[in-house]
Amino acid sequence: xxxxxxxxxxxxxxxxxxxxxxxxxxxxxxxxxxxxxxxxxxxxxxxxxxxxxxxxxxxxxxxxxxxxxxxxxxxxxxxxxxxxxxxxxxxxxxxxxxxxxxxxxxxxxxxxxxxxxxxxxxxxxxxxxxxxxxxxxxxxxxxxxxxxxxxxxxxxx
Ligand code: FES
Numbered sequence: 001x002x003x004x005x006x007x008x009x010x011x012x013x014x015x016x017x018x019x020x021x022x023x024x025x026x027x028x029x030x031x032x033x034x035x036x037x038x039x040x041x042x043x044x045x046x047x048x049x050x051x052x053x054x055x056x057x058x059x060x061x062x063x064x065x066x067x068x069x070x071x072x073x074x075x076x077x078x079x080x081x082x083x084x085x086x087x088x089x090x091x092x093x094x095x096x097x098x099x100x101x102x103x104x105x106x107x108x109x110x111x112x113x114x115x116x117x118x119x120x121x122x123x124x125x126x127x128x129x130x131x132x133x134x135x136x137x138x139x140x141x142x143x144x145x146x147x148x149x150x151x152x153x154x155x156x157x
Contacts, residue, residue, distance in 0.1 A: 001103055008099045009070045016069055018059040018076035025059075029119030033112055038064035040072060042116040046084075055079050055087060060116070067109035071096040075113045084121045090114070091126075 022043035032039040040062040047056035058076040062068050075095040079087040092110030095117070096102055102110055115125055 001106070005100055005102070009066050012070035012073055012099070013066050016073040018057065018073065019061070020059055021061060022057070022059040027120040027122070029116040029121070031112055031115035031119055031125070033108060035108070036065070038062065038068055038109075038112060040064055040068060040112050040116045042072070042076070042113070042120050044079075044117075044120045049081070052083055054081055054083050058117075058120075060113075062112075064112065065106075065109055067096075067099075067102065067106045068112050070099060071110045071113045072116075074098050075117065079117065087117060088121055088123050090117075 022045060024045070025043035026046050027044040028041060029044075030039065030041040040060060042058055042060045044058045045056045046053050048054070058079055060072040060076055062072055064072075071092070075090075078090065078095060078098075082090075092107060092114040093101075095113055096110040111126070118125055
């Protein structure tokens with residue numbers, strides 16, 4: 001994760017917006033990631049505006065990583081005033097856009113937020129990408145298991 005993204009996440013979670021259960025919500029969506037064990041719930045309240053049903057406010061709770069908290073905080077702000085259809089058109093990348101592009105291992109965190117939103121709005125869930133681990137350097141055990149590429153001969157004199 002680059003320093004700029006890390007700083008944006010830290011700034012966002014320092015004062016998360018719309019955190020907590022919403023009483024009298026019109027809709028609620030809950031999703032969990034089997035891969036990382038994180039869970040996120042989103043509450044939504046609608047209002048009528050110019051004859052259209054729009055999202056008045058949204059809130060969230062999560063047992064999630066910092067990225068999920070940051071994206072959920074941003075998402076609850078981004079969807080305010082949108083119709084359910086407009087909100088559903090936003091995928092994880094759109095909901096996390098203020099943070100900038102997420103690294104592959106954090107894309108599922110934004111998809112968790114998207115999933116809770118979709119469930120709250122009654123849309124079919126999309127598959128959530130499994131977290132991608134960062135590539136690891138070969139270990140000593142790996143080198144023991146790798147046959148030598150060339151045959152060496154030792155000559156004793
Ligand atoms: Fe699973 Fe972020 S939601 S690591």
